[in-house]
Amino acid sequence: MKRISKCNIFIKLIFIFMILFFAFTLSGCNSDYDITELIHIAIIGVDKGEDGKPIITYQIANIKSAPGIADNEENKEPKLNIITFRGNTFSDTLDALSSILPRMPSFAHVKAIIFSKEFAEDGIYSVISPVLRHADFRGNAYIIVVNNGTAEEFIKQNNPTFEYLPYRYIESQATLSKYSRYYSKATIYEFYNRLNSNSSSSYAILGGINKNHDLNNAHSLQEGDSYYAGEMPRRGDTNPVELLGTALFYKDKYIGKLTAEDSMIVSVIKGDFRKTSVVIPDPNEPELYVSCIVVLKRPATISVKMENDKVKINVELLLEGEAINTPSKINYDTPENRRQLEEAFTEHMTARLLKMLKKTQEIGADPIGLGYYNRANYKNYQEFAKSDWISLYKNAEITGKTVLKIRSSGLSWNKTEEKNEVDKTE
Amino acid sequence: MSTLKLSRMGLTDGIILIVFLSISRFFLITSTEAIKLSAGLAWYLYLISTLVTLIIGLALINILKNFEGDLLAMTERLLGKSWFYIIGIYYALLFLSNCTVLTRKFSENIAQVGFRDIDIIVVIFLYVLIMSISTYFGIEVLARGAYLLIPFIIFLTAFILVLIIPLFNVHNLAPWQGTGIGNVTLYGMASAGANSGVIIIAILAPSFQDFITKAKSVFYGSIIGGLYKMTCITTILLAIGVERSKEMLIPFYELASLAYFDKSFQRFEDLTVFLWIFVGLISIGVSAWVTLYLVARMLKLSDIKPLIPLLSIIVFSTATFAENALSIIDFDLGFLKIYHGLSMYVFPIILLFMFYKQKLKLLFKKNSAV
Numbered sequence: 001m002k003r004i005s006k007c008n009i010f011i012k013l014i015f016i017f018m019i020l021f022f023a024f025t026l027s028g029c030n031s032d033y034d035i036t037e038l039i040h041i042a043i044i045g046v047d048k049g050e051d052g053k054p055i056i057t058y059q060i061a062n063i064k065s066a067p068g069i070a071d072n073e074e075n076k077e078p079k080l081n082i083i084t085f086r087g088n089t090f091s092d093t094l095d096a097l098s099s100i101l102p103r104m105p106s107f108a109h110v111k112a113i114i115f116s117k118e119f120a121e122d123g124i125y126s127v128i129s130p131v132l133r134h135a136d137f138r139g140n141a142y143i144i145v146v147n148n149g150t151a152e153e154f155i156k157q158n159n160p161t162f163e164y165l166p167y168r169y170i171e172s173q174a175t176l177s178k179y180s181r182y183y184s185k186a187t188i189y190e191f192y193n194r195l196n197s198n199s200s201s202s203y204a205i206l207g208g209i210n211k212n213h214d215l216n217n218a219h220s221l222q223e224g225d226s227y228y229a230g231e232m233p234r235r236g237d238t239n240p241v242e243l244l245g246t247a248l249f250y251k252d253k254y255i256g257k258l259t260a261e262d263s264m265i266v267s268v269i270k271g272d273f274r275k276t277s278v279v280i281p282d283p284n285e286p287e288l289y290v291s292c293i294v295v296l297k298r299p300a301t302i303s304v305k306m307e308n309d310k311v312k313i314n315v316e317l318l319l320e321g322e323a324i325n326t327p328s329k330i331n332y333d334t335p336e337n338r339r340q341l342e343e344a345f346t347e348h349m350t351a352r353l354l355k356m357l358k359k360t361q362e363i364g365a366d367p368i369g370l371g372y373y374n375r376a377n378y379k380n381y382q383e384f385a386k387s388d389w390i391s392l393y394k395n396a397e398i399t400g401k402t403v404l405k406i407r408s409s410g411l412s413w414n415k416t417e418e419k420n421e422v423d424k425t426e
Numbered sequence: 427m428s429t430l431k432l433s434r435m436g437l438t439d440g441i442i443l444i445v446f447l448s449i450s451r452f453f454l455i456t457s458t459e460a461i462k463l464s465a466g467l468a469w470y471l472y473l474i475s476t477l478v479t480l481i482i483g484l485a486l487i488n489i490l491k492n493f494e495g496d497l498l499a500m501t502e503r504l505l506g507k508s509w510f511y512i513i514g515i516y517y518a519l520l521f522l523s524n525c526t527v528l529t530r531k532f533s534e535n536i537a538q539v540g541f542r543d544i545d546i547i548v549v550i551f552l553y554v555l556i557m558s559i560s561t562y563f564g565i566e567v568l569a570r571g572a573y574l575l576i577p578f579i580i581f582l583t584a585f586i587l588v589l590i591i592p593l594f595n596v597h598n599l600a601p602w603q604g605t606g607i608g609n610v611t612l613y614g615m616a617s618a619g620a621n622s623g624v625i626i627i628a629i630l631a632p633s634f635q636d637f638i639t640k641a642k643s644v645f646y647g648s649i650i651g652g653l654y655k656m657t658c659i660t661t662i663l664l665a666i667g668v669e670r671s672k673e674m675l676i677p678f679y680e681l682a683s684l685a686y687f688d689k690s691f692q693r694f695e696d697l698t699v700f701l702w703i704f705v706g707l708i709s710i711g712v713s714a715w716v717t718l719y720l721v722a723r724m725l726k727l728s729d730i731k732p733l734i735p736l737l738s739i740i741v742f743s744t745a746t747f748a749e750n751a752l753s754i755i756d757f758d759l760g761f762l763k764i765y766h767g768l769s770m771y772v773f774p775i776i777l778l779f780m781f782y783k784q785k786l787k788l789l790f791k792k793n794s795a796v
Binding site: 011014015016018019108135138139140189192193196197198199369372373375376378379380381382383384 | 556567680
């Protein structure tokens with residue numbers, strides 16, 4: 001009896017071993033490539049040729065220049081190689097690329113696909129579609145539209161100061177969008193989902209090549225007409241390439257853009273941000289500015305009602321902040337003054353919110369995805385499939401309010417009053 | 427009566443067999459089909475199909491307790507010798523088709539994501555080879571080996587689903603009635619055939635200790651399989667939405683590709699490949715073994731092992747028969763859906779009807795005698 005049971009255990013162990021062995025074999029682990037047999041494409045740029053055909057730029061990561069290997073002073077390897085092709089289709093250029101490379105091109109680590117505005121205006125489905133069908137590509141590569149210039153130029157100009165590898169710059173920037181907040185993270189996955197959703201519009205990160213160094217005419221990002229990517233005046237040894245604003249699409253065609261300020265409001269409504277600072281003119285001394293660090297107290301309250309094919313949208317935001325910078329030396333820690341400041345912030349933020357929503361209506365795009373809230377208004381999916389959210393959104397009646405409550409005054413309290421005293425004694 | 431000896435199996439074995447047979451198709455195109463049919467209410471479709479499976483499975487086990495032996499023995503007693511062969515051939519073909527379709531579809535998926543440079547014939551050959559070896563080991567080893575793999579499957583699935591949570595958009599489930607509650611209920615009932623693996627308990631009835639073990643196996647197996655499918659489909663809908671999900675050929679793989687932990691720790695979709703392979707290999711092995719068991723039972727053979735090479739050749743040739751990956755999907759969603767559906771409804775209902783008819787007859791006889 002004991003012998004039989006030992007035999008059974010032996011058979012089971014053989015069986016488990018066999019399953020595990022074949023699990024590794026069948027999953028393709030045997031037909032993998034050594035890293036030295038591959039060439040990793042990091043960024044793909046897509047421009048429109050003179051005859052309308054795509055010009056595709058591939059930025060290839062050079063493994064020999066990787067940190068560690070490249071620390072060696074004798075290593076003069078470039079960080080990356082850039083190759084550009086012109087073809088009838090995107091897939092055409094993939095073949096061309098394979099034909100000239102000594103190793104297998106791998107698209108597993110593509111970080112971003114960058115489009116020129118001209119190409120995006122004609123529609124980007126011809127590029128997105130093969131990407132989604134190819135098992136090598138991943139849905140979390142970022143989508144960028146270049147505001148001023150070509151994608152090829154953008155890739156060539158991308159020379160980050162604090163990141164060793166240029167494609168890392170784009171990945172890090174996009175990952176930090178919830179902090180830097182002036183653009184919304186846009187991935188292929190989200191772009192394509194929105195393209196098919198009939199509940200929202202696709203959008204991309206707006207990128208640009210900065211050539212504006214004139215600080216005399218500069219203003220705050222949250223002031224006036226704000227900026228689009230490539231337009232924010234700055235000087236210094238930083239990357240000429242910047243991400244600022246949002247590119248809006250109708251289906252797969254680029255139709256307009258949002259400024260840095262508008263993009264921030266979009267992020268706030270979508271709940272895609274952690275913390276931001278809001279700057280407004282001081283209610284008592286308008287020539288000075290008061291700033292407040294703001295967090296979203298609770299997710300935006302959005303209601304979408306449909307009455308006789310007319311949509312009514314209401315967006316309400318509750319923000320919580322701490323007054324951090326009050327150069328006017330007015331003590332905003334007193335209950336009356338704090339209320340006055342809260343009202344000023346509320347008024348300012350509500351105006352910004354409504355301005356952004358009106359702008360998106362005029363452009364004809366819904367980057368927030370307010371249409372998702374409208375889905376529940378349909379009885380069933382067949383009814384929903386017949387509707388056209390964007391035409392409903394363009395004619396929608398939108399109301400909105402942002403309420404800001406100041407929760408604390410930062411690490412100091414009543415400090416401004418003490419300063420006044422000092423000033424008086426002086 | 428066949429002299430084929432069956433090994434003893436317990437509650438866990440029964441549960442595992444049902445769960446594996448019911449979730450194997452979920453990793454393929456059936457989840458996409460469920461979303462196409464019911465939109466945001468796909469979880470409800472699985473709920474209905476699970477309930478139907480549960481009712482039919484328990485009813486079958488309940489009448490089986492009045493007979494000695496398995497499903498075929500009961501059929502012979504209730505309907506006669508010809509029905510013994512009709513039902514035997516029908517279920518043997520059902521498990522054979524399951525075996526063939528799963529082999530081809532899992533091979534196609536693997537060829538898409540892993541074996542891209544190798545001819546599909548080679549992948550199918552490997553699957554058939556493993557199927558032959560597993561069938562040789564027998565159902566007991568397949569079932570007990572499978573539950574050693576369960577922790578991996580649960581861990582991999584839970585890990586991927588948890589990482590997907592940040593992508594959830596609850597509005598993706600709206601309109602809340604999907605394609606209509608009535609429609610989805612009907613689709614759910616029609617798609618119960620995908621759970622026809624529950625019949626395995628009735629086929630292997632003599633292996634299980636008693637009625638309670640069989641009933642519990644059906645109950646827990648159907649519930650666990652159903653819950654697994656409902657959880658996964660709801661996650662797919664919440665993260666990806668109806669419109670995009672309808673286009674996907676390998677939804678679970680694409681769902682896993684969205685899981686992102688950190689820029690240095692990603693690409694979890696490759697873990698799902700192991701998941702398919704575990705589930706696929708076990709399901710194909712079990713289907714092959716049951717096919718051979720039914721054949722041996724009908725032909726009164728004492729051993730199934732000599733039939734293994736023949737079955738391997740049949741599975742290999744039928745799996746390579748389809749011209750391309752899409753035609754096998756069409757075949758599965760078309761013909762097999764009806765075939766599996768009939769196996770869940772027609773024969774169990776005929777058996778139930780005959781059983782109660784005989785019971786009533788006996789009752790009348792008793793009463794008239796009194």
